[in-house]
Amino acid sequence: MAVSTAGRRSAWGCAALLVVGAVTSCGDDPAEPARSTATPGPVVTATAPSTPSATPDLGAGEVVAEGIDVPWGLTFLPDGDALVAERESGRILRVSPSGGQPRQVYDVPGVVAGGEGGLLGLAVSPDYASDNLVYAYFTAREDNRIVRFSLDDDSPDVVFDGIAKAGNHNGGRIAFGPDGMLYVGTGDAGRTSRSQDADDPAGKILRLTPDGEPAPGNPTAGSPVYSLGHRNVQGLAWDAQGRLFATEFGQNDVDELNLIEPGRNYGWPEVEGEGDTEGGRYTNPLVTWPTREASPSGLAIAGETAYMAALRGERLWTIPLTGDPVGEPSAEFTDRYGRLRTVAVAPDGALWLTTSNTDGRGDLRDGDDRILRFPAR
DSSP states (O other): OOOBSSOOEEESSTTHHHHSSSOOOSSOSSOOOOOOOOSOSOEEBOSSOOOOOOOOOOOOOEEEEOSOSSEEEEEEOTTSOEEEEETTTOEEEEEOTTOOOOEEEEEOTTOOOBTTBSEEEEEEOTTHHHHOOEEEEEEOSSSEEEEEEOTTOSSOEEEEEEEOOOSSOOOOOEEEOTTSOEEEEOBOTTOGGGGGOTTOOTTEEEEEOTTSSBOTTOSSTTOOEEEEOOSBOOEEEEOTTOOEEEEEOOSSSEEEEEEEOTTOBOOTTTEEESSOOTTTTSOOOSEEEEGGGOOEEEEEEETTEEEEEETTTTEEEEEESOSSSOOOOEEESTTTSOOEEEEEEOTTSOEEEEEOOSSSSSOOOTTOSOEEEEOOO
16 A cells, blocks of 8 residues: 655544535535645655656647537547537537537436536447447436437436435546446535445445446445445546546545545545555545645546546646656646546547536636547647
């Protein structure tokens, strides 16, 4: 288990008073109380000094769509077009990498928007060429749930439901892993005890079959839970070695990038950030950031670099996946595009980035919300 070279992990205690009722996270919740400013910049958790590594030059981005209503989920079709979820409207838009007017291709029924809820993550089936299936995570009347459908079918099938909903901490990212299983990032829905309850899907990363059943080989047979002790997971990505990484919204002190391993407990709400693992009971993050510099949502990996979209931080963090355990993070586009929600790698290697300035928490810029594309270099 790694030991931090700097920074600290905040013990649960006085912070619990802030969690009851209006729980806060890094700028993606309805309210933001006073925050610690003691941690200067990102802190890499390592047993030895991390190895800096040059990150790719992103070059100039191009706008491929604008005027989008709170874009959230983004996934790609085999032909390279993107499907984009509008959180508030429940619509799914098709966006071409060459630009042009986005075209509505689906309207997910039963979406209940409000706060951080609504139409969230999207994922295309690994067998899309034969089954034409798209998966969506959304907030419904009673819960958060996952459905699947073809774009010409008005009746989605529910594949997994019963995930607790709230005005905040709904998680929402879904992605198919290299093993063909569906991974799901959920939040604690404002009740912190859910994250440590192994029988509750909230505050977890879930691993499901494409039919929504607990995946074979999960840490506990018959359980969908892959990892627990999460506050609000909105970013999932794998590297070339097949390792799963996830972003984590902190509360008062730090946000996290975690290396996810099956059955591990990532500490929330007992701990926030990096520190005492209680003899290995909890797992430390790889990197932590002050909440004012991050509020991490989407995550993508290209080559040996992870890209993390920051909402409150209004920047794109690049993290070299080299060193011990990673290289020194660096920030791109600070204050240039505003709040950044989702980052994804397209089939052609281009990096796509969505803004989130129309969600009531950002400063609007011309064309917001926009989808930007950075061609592979």
